[in-house]
Every structure is written in structure tokens, then in C-alpha cells.
Amino acid sequence: MSGQDFGPSAAAADLERRDVLAGGLVGGIGILATLPAGEAEAAAVAVRGETSSRLSVTINQAPHDVDIDNRVSLLDLLRERLGLFGTKKGCDHGQCGACTVHIDGRRVASCLTPAVQTSGRSITTIEGIAQGDKLHPMQAAFIEHDALQCGYCTPGQIMAAIACVGEGHATSPDHIREYMSGNICRCGAYANIVAAILSAAPKMERE
Known part of the structure; x- marks a missing residue:
């Protein structure tokens, strides 16, 4: 069996690698075309x-x-x-x-x-989100309902709260809590945050 070559030749192996790479590139371009x-x-x-x-x-x-x-x-x-x-x-x-x-x-x-x-x-x-000196209704509601303490998480809470209303999830306290569960308040102002969202929702819908 000495001297016998049971595998593909170097040229054939190189050709196979090129085929695989070319196929992957074409497939990748097809995937890219479907993305936003x-x-x-x-x-x-x-x-x-x-x-x-x-x-x-x-x-x-x-x-x-x-x-x-x-x-x-x-x-x-x-x-x-x-x-x-x-x-x-x-x-x-x-x-x-x-x-x-x-x-x-x-x-x-x-x-x-x-x-x-x-x-x-x-x-x-x-x-x-504000219009000049006029606060966004959600900003005003957070102040009115004291929905913050240290304030560090408040910008993210307000941005999520605006999306909560805009995406139609501010229909009940339970739905708000579920939607806002990804926003953590280490000060524990959750009850006031929910109250602020419920208060701001009808004002945002009128604007």
C-alpha cells in the first residue's frame, strides 16, 4: 500500500475549498438582502x-x-x-x-x-422629547406623581413609558408592570411610575 494516495489531490482539495467559500458568500448575500x-x-x-x-x-x-x-x-x-x-x-x-x-x-x-x-x-x-420649554406629558407626569428618587434610571424609565403608551400596552396597571419589567428602579418607585404612566396615557393620546 506504500505510495498509494487514497485522499483527494491538492488541486481537487483547493477547488473544493473555493467552491465552499463561493457558495457561502452567495448564501450570505442572499441573507443580507432580507435584512432591514x-x-x-x-x-x-x-x-x-x-x-x-x-x-x-x-x-x-x-x-x-x-x-x-x-x-x-x-x-x-x-x-x-x-x-x-x-x-x-x-x-x-x-x-x-x-x-x-x-x-x-x-x-x-x-x-x-x-x-x-x-x-x-x-x-x-x-x-x-420635550418641545422647547414644554415638557413631554410623560416627563410632567413623572414629576407630578413623584415617580423618581435618585433619578438615575428615570430617563430610561420615561423613554420606555412613552413606548408603553405608544405601543398600546398602557391599558391596565398589570399590563404596564409587565411591559416595564425590563426597567429596574433600585429606589423602588414602581407604584408611582405606574401611576405616572396611567396619568400620561390619555394626555399623549390627545396630542
Whole structure:
């Protein structure tokens, strides 16, 4: 049996590797085509192995064009690059809700959201919900119902509360508690937070 070759030749093996890689690339492109624009861009960046990107995004109705490291989270972009300190860094693991912002009107944990994934999207932070000196109804309700103590979690609580009303979940105290369960208040102001949301909901619906 000496000298016999029972495996594929080097040329054949190389051809098989090229076929596999080409097939994977074609399949990957097909998957990218089914993703929303921001997610597709983030996935494409990962496939290309790039380390930085030019990001064009709207934040609080103002356009921003920034060069970012592709590893940067939306939370760090907001705080460290754009000086929007209202969005808080709590656990940095998506478990406390202090970093809640809206992307295209829906709440997200900005600490878990790659900034590159927001390309072409509209982001709203706590700084963008008031109209000049006029507070958002949810902000006013939090003050009226004393729905805060230390205040650290309050921006994230308010952003989640606005989404709670906007997505139709503020129909009862139980539904509010369930929807808001991802936002932790270490001071224990939960009862007042629920009261504030119930108070603000009809005012928001009238606006």
C-alpha cells in the first residue's frame, strides 16, 4: 500500500475549498438582502472585515455624520461622541433599562445596539422629547406623581413609558408592570411610575 494516495489531490482539495467559500458568500448575500437596511449594513461590514464606518443617522431630528469604530455601541456613541448624557449606562448588559432610547419609534437597549446598525435610522433620546420649554406629558407626569428618587434610571424609565403608551400596552396597571419589567428602579418607585404612566396615557393620546 506504500505510495498509494487514497485522499483527494491538492488541486481537487483547493477547488473544493473555493467552491465552499463561493457558495457561502452567495448564501450570505442572499441573507443580507432580507435584512432591514441598518442590520444589513452592519452584517455586510462584519462580512467585509472592516473596522470603521461612516455613519449617517438622525438623532433628535438632527442629522449626524460621524466616523465610528464598528465595535462602538449606540450608547457609547450618544454619550462619548455626541455628549448626550441623559441616556445612562447602568449594567451595560441590556438588563436594567437605564440606556433605553427609541429607534424609529420603538424602544431599544442602546448598550446592546451596535451604532453601525443605526445607519439611516431615526433615534430619539430623553433630550429630544420635550418641545422647547414644554415638557413631554410623560416627563410632567413623572414629576407630578413623584415617580423618581435618585433619578438615575428615570430617563430610561420615561423613554420606555412613552413606548408603553405608544405601543398600546398602557391599558391596565398589570399590563404596564409587565411591559416595564425590563426597567429596574433600585429606589423602588414602581407604584408611582405606574401611576405616572396611567396619568400620561390619555394626555399623549390627545396630542
